[in-house]
Amino acid sequence: MTLRKYLVLAGVTVFSTAGDSLLARGMKNLGSISLHNLSGLVLSVLSPFVATGILLLLAFFTCYMSALSWADLTYVLPATSVGYVLVALIAHFGFHEEISPTRWLGIAMIAAGVGFVAAGPSVTPCHETRDSRDASSENVTAGVKS
Amino acid sequence: MKDAYTWAAIGLVIIASTTGDVLLSYSMKRVGDVAELWKRRGILAVVGRILATPTFTLGLMAMGIAFYSLLFGLSWGNLSLVVPASASLTFVANALAARIFLHERVSRRRWIAALLVAGGVILMAI
Numbered sequence: 204m205t206l207r208k209y210l211v212l213a214g215v216t217v218f219s220t221a222g223d224s225l226l227a228r229g230m231k232n233l234g235s236i237s238l239h240n241l242s243g244l245v246l247s248v249l250s251p252f253v254a255t256g257i258l259l260l261l262a263f264f265t266c267y268m269s270a271l272s273w274a275d276l277t278y279v280l281p282a283t284s285v286g287y288v289l290v291a292l293i294a295h296f297g298f299h300e301e302i303s304p305t306r307w308l309g310i311a312m313i314a315a316g317v318g319f320v321a322a323g324p325s326v327t328p329c330h331e332t333r334d335s336r337d338a339s340s341e342n343v344t345a346g347v348k349s
Numbered sequence: 350m351k352d353a354y355t356w357a358a359i360g361l362v363i364i365a366s367t368t369g370d371v372l373l374s375y376s377m378k379r380v381g382d383v384a385e386l387w388k389r390r391g392i393l394a395v396v397g398r399i400l401a402t403p404t405f406t407l408g409l410m411a412m413g414i415a416f417y418s419l420l421f422g423l424s425w426g427n428l429s430l431v432v433p434a435s436a437s438l439t440f441v442a443n444a445l446a447a448r449i450f451l452h453e454r455v456s457r458r459r460w461i462a463a464l465l466v467a468g469g470v471i472l473m474a475i
Contacts, residue, residue, distance in 0.1 A: 207384065227432070230423045247420065268399070269384065271377040276370055276447045277459045280440060284466045287473050309472030316465030319458050327454040 204325060208273065211266050212282045218263035220286025225256030274325040281317045288313050351425055358422030362435040365415035367442040371450050372408030378451075379404075433474035437467035 229252030247253050270279045288310050294300040302310075380386070380398050387395050399405055422431040444463040448455040455463075 223432070226420075227423060227428055230420060231428070233424070268373065268377055271374045272380055272383040275453045276374040276451060277444055277453055277455050277463065280370070280443055281462055281466050284436070284440070284470060287470060291473065303475075305472050305475050309469040309475075312465045312469030312472065314469075316462040316469060319462040319465065323456065323458045324454075327452070 208270075208325075211269050212279070214266035215263060215270055215279065215282050216285045216289070218259050218266060219283050220290060222256045222259035222263055223286075224290070225252050225259065229253035229256060275327055278320055278323075278325045281320045284313050285317055355422055355426030355431065358418050358425065359431060359435045359438075361418040362415050362422060363438050363442055365411050365418060366435075366439050367446050369408045369411030369415055370439075370443055371446045372404045372411060374447070374451055376402040376405040376408060429474045433470050437470040440467045440470070 229250045230247065232252065233247055233250060248257060267279065267283075270282075291302060291306060291310055295302050376399070377383070379402055380395075383395055386398065419431070419435065422435070440463050444455055444460060447453040
């Protein structure tokens with residue numbers, strides 16, 4: 204794991220959290236959308252909150268694809284949940300919002316989970332890429348058992 | 350009725366996003382390390398190779414379905430139910446799917462992590 208890879212994982216975290224928050228905010232402003240009114244769903248992208256949210260989610264997607272090109276799905280995915288922790292910590296230390304004991308427990312569980320994964324290997328060694336397909340064939344059997 | 354719609358949307362988000370994640374992860378593993386490919390062959394080669402992977406397009410479509418299902422869910426149900434319910438169950442579903450379809454080594458360490466994160470996400474929303 205190099206600094207660049209940690210930066211990509213940080214991008215996954217920050218962009219997904221910011222994007223989701225803006226989307227949620229935008230959809231709340233629009234109110235309920237029913238199956239009979241599908242045009243409302245399509246037009247929702249014209250709201251500035253939803254539009255900015257989608258742009259940030261595109262940035263997230265770029266980082267996410269980059270991360271998935273060198274790390275396992277089960278390694279990258281927990282990183283996306285660090286955002287919940289960040290939002291709560293910013294709310295508490297930045298805006299002095301109260302955080303209930305259950306939420307502190309949730310923060311601790313997410314942090315512990317992410318720490319668990321981050322301490323382990325980032326990729327299962329048996330994955331084939333186009334360039335290493337021939338070279339890695341002898342590793343395939345080693346990767347299956349666990 | 351609104352409840353049934355909400356849970357149907359949550360279920361769809363879980364299935365679609367797990368399918369999408371697995372397909373995208375599979376595609377990117379076939380493409381290989383993007384940064385190295387970029388350095389060697391340029392950005393166009395990276396984009397070209399990604400777009401030439403059929404499972405990438407399928408994964409993108411699944412993600413699109415998940416995205417719109419989430420928008421549906423958010424417009425019907427509470428934010429504090431829809432987001433944590435779909436997010437936490439997606440972590441568990443993804444760990445299962447990664448093991449079965451991607452043959453990732455989901456060690457005990459990663460299972461504990463998936464369950465801790467899923468539980469933590471639920472607690473954060475209460």
